[in-house]
Amino acid sequence: MSWNWQEWAVALLILLCIIRIFYGFYKFFHHVRNNDNPCASCASGCELKRQLEKKQQECKEIKGNSNKNCCG
Secondary structure, eight states, X not given: OOOOHXXXXXXXXXXXXXHXXXXXXXXXXXXXXXXXXTTTTOSSOOHHHHHHHHHHHHHHHHHHHHHHHHHO
8 A cells, every 4th residue: 555645745744633632632631630720711701700709708718707707
């Protein structure tokens, strides 16, 4: 089986696409594993980002109140 240059070029492009897809998955799960914000790079408003920030603010308020009450 003899491949011409066009078949090699197509195979290379497909390989690069597959590598790019796996790199995207790796970056996403790497951020999730490190508890980073998954929407940090969102260009527009992200509902998930808004919910995450709201939840973090609620946790800070609860944590702050519990420290004051325990020594009270």
